[in-house]
Amino acid sequence: MxxxxxxxxxxxxxxxxxxxxxxxxxxxxxxxxxxxxxxxxxxxGGAASPYEEWTKDELYERAQEIGIDGRSKMDKSELIEALRSH
Structure with missing residues (x-):
């Protein structure tokens, strides 16, 4: 049920x-x-470009918007992974 x-x-x-x-x-x-x-x-959905085409600053801003912890120490690939797994 x-x-x-x-x-x-x-x-x-x-x-x-x-x-x-x-x-x-x-x-x-x-x-x-x-x-x-x-x-x-x-x-x-799906109108946004893939994260790989975003700058690191854009990825950081998006991570900040949704509250991903540890974002300031992440490189671009780590930010992408964190955003996708959120």
Missing amino acids: TKDHGPSIKDDKLYEDLRDQGMSKEKAARIANAKARGDEPSKT
Whole structure:
């Protein structure tokens, strides 16, 4: 039986399936809620260029926005890895 994750999760079953696949809580919630609204997340997202094309300063700013710890000591490849695994 699917657990009720409260009003912030619009599709509990999809959310649980995505979490079982290893997605973060944040990402699973975004996808589950978008699908519940009838959006197609894979078509609405992906407009940004790949992280490899970003400057280190741009990567650092993005890491700062989402609160990645230790970002000041990371090189470009470490910032990319931290952003992707967030």
